[in-house]
Amino acid sequence: MKGFFRHWIVAALMAAVSGHAVAASLDLGRLFDVGKDLTTAAAGLDEKDEIAVGREVAGRTLGAAPLVADPQLQEYVNRVGRWIAMQTERPDLPWHFGVLDTSSVNAFAAPGGYVLITRGLYEMLDSEAQLAGVLGHEIGHIVQRHHVKVMQQSAAVSAGARMVQRSDRSVLVNNLIGTGAEVFARGLDKGSEFEADRIGVVLAARAGYSPYGLVEVLHKLGASAADDTSLALLFKTHPAPGERLTQLGDALAPRVAALPTGKEPAIRQVDPNTPPPAAAKAAPVEGARALQQQEEGGTTIPSGGAPGRGGTVIDPGGILRGIFGR
Amino acid sequence: MMSMEHALPALRLMLAAVLLGAASAAAQQVTLERDSPLYAEPRLDASQVTQLKLGATGEVIGKQGAWLNLRTPGGSGWLFSFNVRFQSKQAGAGDSGAGSAAGRLFGPRRSVSVTSTIGIRGIEEEDLKQASFNADQMKLLDGYIATDQVAEQSARATGLAPVNVEYMDARK
Numbered sequence: 057m058k059g060f061f062r063h064w065i066v067a068a069l070m071a072a073v074s075g076h077a078v079a080a081s082l083d084l085g086r087l088f089d090v091g092k093d094l095t096t097a098a099a100g101l102d103e104k105d106e107i108a109v110g111r112e113v114a115g116r117t118l119g120a121a122p123l124v125a126d127p128q129l130q131e132y133v134n135r136v137g138r139w140i141a142m143q144t145e146r147p148d149l150p151w152h153f154g155v156l157d158t159s160s161v162n163a164f165a166a167p168g169g170y171v172l173i174t175r176g177l178y179e180m181l182d183s184e185a186q187l188a189g190v191l192g193h194e195i196g197h198i199v200q201r202h203h204v205k206v207m208q209q210s211a212a213v214s215a216g217a218r219m220v221q222r223s224d225r226s227v228l229v230n231n232l233i234g235t236g237a238e239v240f241a242r243g244l245d246k247g248s249e250f251e252a253d254r255i256g257v258v259l260a261a262r263a264g265y266s267p268y269g270l271v272e273v274l275h276k277l278g279a280s281a282a283d284d285t286s287l288a289l290l291f292k293t294h295p296a297p298g299e300r301l302t303q304l305g306d307a308l309a310p311r312v313a314a315l316p317t318g319k320e321p322a323i324r325q326v327d328p329n330t331p332p333p334a335a336a337k338a339a340p341v342e343g344a345r346a347l348q349q350q351e352e353g354g355t356t357i358p359s360g361g362a363p364g365r366g367g368t369v370i371d372p373g374g375i376l377r378g379i380f381g382r
Numbered sequence: 383m384m385s386m387e388h389a390l391p392a393l394r395l396m397l398a399a400v401l402l403g404a405a406s407a408a409a410q411q412v413t414l415e416r417d418s419p420l421y422a423e424p425r426l427d428a429s430q431v432t433q434l435k436l437g438a439t440g441e442v443i444g445k446q447g448a449w450l451n452l453r454t455p456g457g458s459g460w461l462f463s464f465n466v467r468f469q470s471k472q473a474g475a476g477d478s479g480a481g482s483a484a485g486r487l488f489g490p491r492r493s494v495s496v497t498s499t500i501g502i503r504g505i506e507e508e509d510l511k512q513a514s515f516n517a518d519q520m521k522l523l524d525g526y527i528a529t530d531q532v533a534e535q536s537a538r539a540t541g542l543a544p545v546n547v548e549y550m551d552a553r554k
Contacts (some may be wrong), residue, residue, distance in 0.1 A: 111520070112515065114520070114523070115515035115516055115517070115519070115520045116513045116514065116515050116516075117513065118513075118515075118516040118519035118520055118523065119513035119514045119515055119516040119519070120512075120513035122516070122519050123519055123522055123523065123526075127526065130522075130523075130526040131526050131528065133526075134526050134527055134528040134533075135528045135532060135533045135536040135537070136533075136536075136537075137528075138527075138528040138529075138530065138532075138533035139533040139534065139536070139537040139542070142530055142533065142534070143544060147530070150527070151527070152523050152524070152526075152527060153526075154523050154526065184540070247552075250552060251552070254549070254550050254551075254552070255549065257550075258547050258548070258549050258550060261545060261547045262544060262545055262546070262547045263537065263542060263544065263545075264537065264541075264542030264543050264544060264545060265542065266447065267447075267448075267547075268447055268448055268463075271448070271463065271464070275463070275467075275468050276468075278467055278468065279467075279468035279469070279470050280470070298415065298467055301415075301464050301467075302415065302464065303552070304464060305462065305463075305464025305465065306464075306552075306553040307550050307551065307552055307553050308448065308464070308550070309426070309462065309464075309553070310553070311550055312426065312447070312448045312462075313425065313426065313427075315447075315448075315547065316545050316547070317447060318545075319540070319541055319542060321540045321541070321542070
């Protein structure tokens with residue numbers, strides 16, 4: 057029973073990062089202390105658990121897309137990220153930062169201090185202040201334990217079903233996963249995203265950067281996506297960049313005169329000798345479609361709108377889902 | 383072909399020229415997201431040049447912090463940047479980063495070449511769902527960690543120093 061709950065927790069956290077429920081049962085019981093009962097696990101994941109779960113999630117994400125083969129770039133992003141994380145209330149987490157070798161535009165935060173940004177997003181950035189804004193947003197999710205809180209809420213929701221179905225383990229497991237799926241299909245609530253935006257601005261400023269790097273990135277995303285019909289669904293299921301700008305502007309307006317100007321250092325470029333992003337998997341059909349769409353639409357943002365395996369339509373928002381932590 | 387490293391200084395000069403108000407070949411159009419005053423200076427307590435209406439457009443001729451320097455039919459001045467949206471690129475104009483108004487304003491970027499997308503698609507939900515833990519990559523990630531000392535040394539060398547800034551609340 058404990059074991060099943062542990063499985064579900066990790067599955068749910070995977071879902072929190074990928075934006076989708078993971079139905080597979082995972083053998084991750086080792087991540088949690090043996091003596092911890094269900095209630096304790098749900099109510100108060102300690103920091104050690106949080107880190108263990110985040111590490112598992114990050115490792116799986118690396119299984120989907122490897123790191124860009126540019127060690128100097130990776131070390132650079134770790135220096136910048138760590139410097140920003142040092143300005144938070146959780147400076148002693150094992151902060152890891154990485155640039156994933158994929159053309160998708162995305163960024164991920166996993167509990168316990170794991171932050172991954174895609175090469176597609178990284179290459180859109182013009183300054184270290186913009187990078188600081190993006191990393192600051194992700195760091196904000198981790199410092200605020202947003203994913204952990206959602207997990208705990210869904211654990212509470214499923215508590216009733218757990219009691220009723222205690223005798224039937226398979227039903228119980230499906231029920232827990234089902235509850236997790238429902239919760240995590242919605243991703244983090246908008247409030248968490250807006251909060252992470254506000255934190256990202258503040259952390260960048262604390263680290264000595266211009267507070268407005270994140271704002272510039274949101275403007276870029278808004279302008280990039282506005283004419284891309286394949287992104288229409290994104291705006292149905294996620295706060296659009298414009299909505300985030302409005303929220304952020306309202307929060308910032310009273311503070312704007314008092315905020316420091318900050319610096320906008322140049323950002324390190326990906327080593328030009330690094331090959332283009334490698335395919336996560338060989339996918340000639342989708343690739344051909346992507347090229348076709350590019351020719352038709354003139355966009356260089358990789359589209360997730362092509363039909364996926366098994367004829368199911370992949371949410372076009374998928375390429376942006378996870379941006380800054382969803 | 384020039385590498386980005388070499389091209390950067392030239393690009394920065396171009397950007398500086400734009401910020402100085404020099405003629406910009408491509409107008410950077412923005413649209414007002416809400417009624418907003420256009421100020422004579424980038425401050426909320428500066429005098430107002432004019433009041434712009436939702437849907438009004440302007441040409442961006444510079445930026446400063448949270449402010450955009452706009453040229454509008456009613457005059458030039460400064461607008462709170464959150465109150466505009468950059469117009470997306472013209473259909474078929476190509477690159478969405480360097481070619482867009484926002485891309486130009488915030489610094490030109492190299493475009494992603496077409497070859498980088500042939501036969502390749504990005505990481506998606508399906509990939510994440512099906513992926514298994516990659517121990518080798520995790521080992522690499524561990525190896526890239528920066529210590530506090532290294533991070534601070536690097537930040538100081540870049541001219542960065544910590545600043546006290548309070549967290550902010552959402553505004554109703």
